Amino acid sequence: xxxxxxxxxxxxxxxxxxxxxxxxxxxxxxxxxxxxxxxxxxxxxxxxxxxxxxxxxxxxxxxxxxxxxxxxxxxxxxxxxxxxxxxxxxxxxxxxxxxxxxxxxxxxxxxxxxxxx
Numbered sequence: 020x021x022x023x024x025x026x027x028x029x030x031x032x033x034x035x036x037x038x039x040x041x042x043x044x045x046x047x048x049x050x051x052x053x054x055x056x057x058x059x060x061x062x063x064x065x066x067x068x069x070x071x072x073x074x075x076x077x078x079x080x081x082x083x084x085x086x087x088x089x090x091x092x093x094x095x096x097x098x099x100x101x102x103x104x105x106x107x108x109x110x111x112x113x114x115x116x117x118x119x120x121x122x123x124x125x126x127x128x129x130x131x132x133x134x135x136x
Contacts, residue, residue: 043103050105051117053084054097058107058115061088061095092124 053076060071068088076084086097093109106118118124 046099046103047105049080050084050097050099050103051107053081053086053099054095054105054107055115055117057086057088057097058095058109062093062109063114094124 056075057068057071060066060075061068068086076082076086084097084099086095088095095107095115096104097106098104105120106122106124107115108118108124109115
């Protein structure tokens, strides 16, 4: 009985680790897409979040990504399952830009500080 439980726990742990390894890159793409798309819809097309959720990011795997719109700094933060977070910022004539991982938004004008390399 104990051997079966150990084998089951080992298989389950292996499946969880493999799922994490293979799904993490896809979650990064998903959250980046949602952040950039919601930012463009909000600040360029002047649409509200309910309409964006219903028409643009409320289907398929996109519905598992949450987003938060910050009007003061003109940013959109997106996260998927609490594992991966991405931020997009509205840059005027440049449109919306997806920020690199680790960038910090200070304000709408002095928009980011890059992480040290």
